Amino acid sequence: MSRKVVEIAGRRLSLSNLEKDLYPSHGFTKAHVLEYYRRIAAFILPHLHDRALTLKRYPDGVAQAFFFEKRCPSHRPAWTETAEVRGDDGERLTACLVNDLETLLWVANLASLELHVPLARAASPETPDAMVFDLDPGEQADILDCARVALILRDLLSRLRLASYAKTSGQKGLHVYVPLNRQETTFADTKTFSRAVAVIMQKNYPELVTAKMAKEYRKGRVFINWSQNDSAKTMVCVYSLRAREKPVVSFPLEWGELESLAGLGDPERFQVIHSEAVRRAEEKGDLFREMLVKQQKLPHL
Amino acid sequence: MAMQGIWSGTISFSLVAIPVQLVKAIVPGRVSFRLLHSEDYSPLARRMFCPEQERMVPADEIIRGYEIGPDRYIPITDEELASVSPERSRTIEIVEFIDMNEVDPIYFDHPYYLVPLKGGEKAYRLLVEVMRRTNKAGLAKFVLAEREYLVAVKSTEGALALTTLHYSEEILPDEDISPREGKIEAVEKSRIKKSIRQMMADFNPGKYADARREKVMALLKQKAKEKAPVEAPAIAEEEGAGPADLIAALEEIMRQVKQNR
Numbered sequence: 001m002s003r004k005v006v007e008i009a010g011r012r013l014s015l016s017n018l019e020k021d022l023y024p025s026h027g028f029t030k031a032h033v034l035e036y037y038r039r040i041a042a043f044i045l046p047h048l049h050d051r052a053l054t055l056k057r058y059p060d061g062v063a064q065a066f067f068f069e070k071r072c073p074s075h076r077p078a079w080t081e082t083a084e085v086r087g088d089d090g091e092r093l094t095a096c097l098v099n100d101l102e103t104l105l106w107v108a109n110l111a112s113l114e115l116h117v118p119l120a121r122a123a124s125p126e127t128p129d130a131m132v133f134d135l136d137p138g139e140q141a142d143i144l145d146c147a148r149v150a151l152i153l154r155d156l157l158s159r160l161r162l163a164s165y166a167k168t169s170g171q172k173g174l175h176v177y178v179p180l181n182r183q184e185t186t187f188a189d190t191k192t193f194s195r196a197v198a199v200i201m202q203k204n205y206p207e208l209v210t211a212k213m214a215k216e217y218r219k220g221r222v223f224i225n226w227s228q229n230d231s232a233k234t235m236v237c238v239y240s241l242r243a244r245e246k247p248v249v250s251f252p253l254e255w256g257e258l259e260s261l262a263g264l265g266d267p268e269r270f271q272v273i274h275s276e277a278v279r280r281a282e283e284k285g286d287l288f289r290e291m292l293v294k295q296q297k298l299p300h301l
Numbered sequence: 302m303a304m305q306g307i308w309s310g311t312i313s314f315s316l317v318a319i320p321v322q323l324v325k326a327i328v329p330g331r332v333s334f335r336l337l338h339s340e341d342y343s344p345l346a347r348r349m350f351c352p353e354q355e356r357m358v359p360a361d362e363i364i365r366g367y368e369i370g371p372d373r374y375i376p377i378t379d380e381e382l383a384s385v386s387p388e389r390s391r392t393i394e395i396v397e398f399i400d401m402n403e404v405d406p407i408y409f410d411h412p413y414y415l416v417p418l419k420g421g422e423k424a425y426r427l428l429v430e431v432m433r434r435t436n437k438a439g440l441a442k443f444v445l446a447e448r449e450y451l452v453a454v455k456s457t458e459g460a461l462a463l464t465t466l467h468y469s470e471e472i473l474p475d476e477d478i479s480p481r482e483g484k485i486e487a488v489e490k491s492r493i494k495k496s497i498r499q500m501m502a503d504f505n506p507g508k509y510a511d512a513r514r515e516k517v518m519a520l521l522k523q524k525a526k527e528k529a530p531v532e533a534p535a536i537a538e539e540e541g542a543g544p545a546d547l548i549a550a551l552e553e554i555m556r557q558v559k560q561n562r
Contacts, residue, residue, distance in 0.1 A: 059380075067379070070361050088359045152558065159554045196543030200551040204559065300547040 008102040011079050015109050022061045022111060028247045028274075030111065036241060036274045037108045040249075041101045043281045044239035046292055048104070050121040052085045052095035054234045055112035062113065062243040069112075072096035077106060083122035088232055097122060113243045116234040119190075125231050127183060130291055131190040131298070132235060133176040133197070134169075134225035138210070138218025143270045146174040147262040149201070149209055149222045154255055156197065162296055165288055166258055168270055170242030170250035173222075174258075175235065179294040187231050193298045194226035238288045239281070241274065249277040252287035308445060312415060312428075312454065312461070314395035319425050320418035321393075323445075326462060327412060332517045342531040386447040393454065393463070395439035401455055402436070408466045415454065415461040425461065432456035 004015045018031040037044070055069040071093050072082050081097040098104050098115070107115065119128040133153055135146040150166050153176050157164045165177045180190070198211035201224060210217040211224055228235060236242065236250045251272035253261070261270055272280065306322040313319070336345045349358045365382070366374030393415075417425035432438070438455040443465075450465040542548055 059383075065383075068361075087361065091359065091362070093361070152562070155558045155561070156551070156554055159557060160550070192543050193547065196547050196551055199542035200548070200555050204555050300550045301544065 006105075008105070009100070011077070011102045013077065013102055013106055013109070015105070020061070020111075022058060022113065023245070023247050024061055024063055025245050026247060030109070032247070032274075033111075033113060033241065034105055034108050036247070036278070037104050038101070039278045040239050040281060041104055043286050044115075044237060045098070045100070045104065046286070047238050047288065048098040048115060048117060050083075050097055050099065050123060051117035051237075052083055052122045052125075053098050053107065054116040055096070055107060055110060056114040056116060056243070057110055057112045058243050059111050062245065066243060068116075070095060073110065077102075079103075080106065085122055085125060086231075095122065113241045115237045115240040117237050118231065118234050119229065120187075120231060124183070126186060128185055128187055128190050128229065128231075129179065129181045131178040131180060131194055132228050133194060134228045134235070135174045135176065136169075136218075136223045136225055137172050138215070138221050138223055140220045141218075141222055143168075143172055143174065143267045144262060144265060145208060145222050146172075147258055147270070149205075149224065150174050150176050150258060151255070151262065152201065152205070153197070156201075160299055162298070163290065163294060165252060165291060166255065167238050167250055167252040167288065168248075168272060169236065170240070170248045170271070171244065174270075175250070177288075177291055179291045179296060180298070181293065181295045182297060185298070187229055189298055189301055190229040191226065193301060194224075194229050198224035198226045238291075239277065246271070247274045248272060249274055251277050251280070254287060306416075307413070308390075309418065310391045310393065311421075312393040312395070312441075314439060317424055317428070318392070319421040319428065321415040321421060321425070321461070322418055323463065324414050324416055326414050330511050330514050332514055332521075337531075337533075342533050344533060387444045387449045389447075390442075390444040393441045393443050393452065395441045395454065397440050398435075398437045399440055399453070400436065401438045401453075404438070404453065404466075407472060408469075409453075410450075410465040410467050413463045413465075415463050429456045429459060429461055432461075 002016070002018045004018060006013050006015060015030075015034060018029065018034070020030045022028060022030055022033055052070070053072075055073075056066055057069060058064065058066045070087060072080065072095055076082075076096065080103055081099050082094045083097055084092050085095045087093045096103065096107065098107060118125070119130050119132060120126065121129065133150075135149050137143065137146055154164050154166075157176075157178060162178050165179070167175050167177070169175055195211065198209070201209045202211045208221060209224060210221045211226065212218075213223065213225070213227070217223075227233070238250055238252055240250050242248050242250060248271045253270075306324055308323040309321065311318045312321050337343065338345055349363055350356070351358045364376055364378065366376045368374055415425075432454075433456040438453040441452050441454060443450050443452045443463075445465075451468060453464050453466055455462055455464070
């Protein structure tokens with residue numbers, strides 16, 4: 001077993017099992033995962049900042065069993081920042097806050113390939129700073145259908161004077177985010193609003209959209225999962241790797257890009273692999289930067 | 302009927318390796334029911350309850366403990382268990398051949414079939430044929446779902462069947478069961494023997510059926526004819542989709558969006 005001790009900002013971090021093949025069909029090892037997160041750190045860290053992290057760990061790689069971990073592992077380094085948050089049943093638990101490069105690498109070293117965070121920061125867990133539409137294609141539907149739904153959503157939202165931003169889920173779907181960044185917003189607001197939008201979308205595009213979770217409604221359609229707008233739910237963080245066969249990333253797409261991808265008609269071209277993610281982020285900057293600052297108010301509530 | 306594969310790999314002995322898939326050999330005939338809430342017909346979920354604190358326990362607070370005595374446990378983590386779990390088998394390696402007649406049926410646990418995969422058909426047929434003629438079964442160790450099993454591979458009507466076997470330490474001794482009291486009379490013995498001879502038949506399982514299952518299915522069919530099924534409440538209904546003001550605004554904007562597309 002290989003072990004390597006690195007020092008970042010005066011803090012020592014012990015990295016282990018670097019040669020472990022975490023994406024076996026792609027030869028992408030723990031060392032590659034750490035290198036990806038090191039290079040994408042400047043882009044992902046602001047989006048992880050002060051949010052209670054849910055780890056999704058793949059100790060034996062993407063083809064083997066994984067587990068979710070909401071608690072920050074007790075063997076964490078002393079310098080790890082944490083927050084006391086409420087768990088699913090109201091109990092208190094200690095969660096990791098990934099606020100710096102060394103914590104990001106420590107978490108990646110735990111084979112937490114995917115980084116999931118709530119829509120609210122740990123200090124204000126009931127105040128979502130964004131509203132999300134999680135577009136999930138049912139059987140016989142794909143990311144192209146999600147793109148159609150996302151583009152209609154963008155038009156609908158822009159007429160409500162709400163700017164929205166899209167990213168790939170890194171799996172089969174797309175996520176459309178609306179930054180809010182206002183202290184007055186509650187999850188009751190974002191849930192009511194997103195659900196109303198989902199129901200209206202379903203009513204107007206019944207062949208394309210469903211607002212219902214049940215499987216039988218989802219076949220051939222895109223499920224607009226509005227129920228993600230909840231303090232107990234998490235979303236995969238923008239720029240996080242996904243545990244699929246290939247090391248793809250949940251990556252932001254410009255609306256124009258999404259339009260041309262929808263026109264090309266090839267679902268695979270939506271997927272952004274790790275190396276391309278780093279290259280594109282360095283070239284274009286953080287396409288999700290408005291998520292951190294833009295203040296918007298949900299109308300008609 | 303398309304069969305769902307549980308495992309795929311190769312079955313091998315000496316120099317033969319045949320690509321195969323493992324499928325179930327039985328579908329339990331038990332009729333199963335969902336538990337519903339009688340008030341709104343919602344399907345019910347099971348939750349873990351802590352009787353001490355009188356509250357539901359979330360998944361991340363649940364661990365395993367091995368009971369060593371009343372209220373005494375050795376806690377064990379999933380990681381610790383994983384560290385002693387055997388690696389998933391890629392091959393079923395036959396280590397010896399045995400005579401099937403020698404195996405007490407009490408050892409038979411769970412039956413599966415092995416289905417040949419592309420390229421393995423010819424070798425598969427050969428193995429089926431040879432094992433059928435010799436009435437031999439291959440013994441192998443095999444890891445399925447993190448457990449290591451002893452398995453017997455035998456030939457059945459043109460296919461290979463795999464049966465997981467119990468380990469000998471799982472079999473309870475039968476020595477205390479047979480009563481030692483009482484002398485057996487020769488007359489009685491021959492009378493019983495005669496009765497058995499009169500009732501002899503070929504084993505024909507098709508003539509027996511699960512009578513309760515048939516009655517339950519007939520009852521359900523009858524009920525389906527008489528009355529519409531009940532429905533669980535939908536998560537999002539069109540009615541009451543949101544504040545009237547918001548819905549009206551969204552309807553109007555949706556109309557504009559559709560016009561412009």
